Amino acid sequence: MSAVTRFLRHNSLTLVFFTGFLLTLVGQAVAGHADFNNQLTTDGLHPVGFLDYLATSDFAVDVTENWQSEYLQFFLYIFGTVWLLQHGSPESKELHKAGVESDREQKVGEHAGPDSPRWAAAHGWRQRMYARSLGVVMATIFAWSWFAQSVTGVAAYNEEHLRQLQAPVSWSQYVASADFWDRTLQNWQSELLAVASMAILSVYLRQRGSPESKPVGAAHTSTGVEG
Template sequence: MNKVFKKPSYLYRNGLTIVFLFLFVITLCAQALTGWRQHNRDLKEEHAPQLNIGTYLKSGHFISATFENFESEFLQMGMYVVLTIFLRQIGSAESKKLDEKEEVDREPFPHPDAPWAVRKGGWILKLYSNSLSICFSMLFFLSWGFHLYGSWKNHNVEQVFKHLPEDTVWSYLAEPEFWFETFQNWQSEFLSVASIVFLTIYLRQKGSSESKPVDAPDRQTGK
């Protein structure tokens, strides 16, 4: 007798995305509320008017803090996607194998279930073949621009409090403040990637797609 398999629920099929998006929304709201309270505390110390939450969400303080984190995450993922094409780490679950081609290296071919871009071919296929790194690059530069804008706005608010002239965005780019904010986020992302690349050589997590099988030898490269 043939078994009838029940189709997995929508939540089961999309659980990873849903959970992380839920956590993102919760933590973004928490950031906004705590940032709003902290910023109003700083304004109070300067004897400046307090901001309501709607005004705060458009302030340089919130925009800068939010997008400097987005920026570093998209840089991390974009570089990781590109560098794993060419670079290897022996024994890492995050690396391609050292001396053999993998499924991701094969040339795409059109078939009925292939994405539309593959069936279309030509420049559309070429673009689609690199769409992941292109998307992360665009998100990075967009986030970098918003980070600069927010940081510059917040800097000029502080300049007013200090009775100093406001800076143009170009002059602000020459200041160490913006680059300090930038590099303190970038270095943490590079460290986190190096950590997972290296630690998956020796450590395991049963059931995780980011780990090798528990009984795999340390020198096994890839999953």
């Protein structure tokens, strides 16, 4: 097996989904550009070029509002599953393992192995930081994208208002507006529903060969068991 083939095989999950992300982002940009120009034409304004559209607040707010909801889902799921359980679900830890678990179970400090990450074997702040790094990074990306959504959202909102000869609003006014929370909550509710559905449906349904599913023959009561 060549080095390229080995790389593609070992990273196929990330590569396929990242490629899908880029393709759908391009598709969103093309569709959004057409819709944006339709709105401009309706308002009696000149349409803009594709590259000019990519620099608009309309495109930026549509992208960032999706990103922040996705990273909110991951952040809540990563932190929530430390303590929250679902009997019979492979998405949950075993019922007796709620909490941060012992150093021995987590293989940190003196329990780290020779192939453990260096900071897992460290002590003090480095181990504490690394032990929570995934959730912290997800929370940081969520906070950044939520703020970016609010900034680009108020710009897009004010541009639309100015085209209609209405007064612009401040950032704080926009964050408290129905438009902002309509954009935000419609994404949050879909993400939370998806997580809740996955947690409970995986108790009773199976997908052979998937690590997100229990083995086909596993009992419905089996918890924290992956296929």
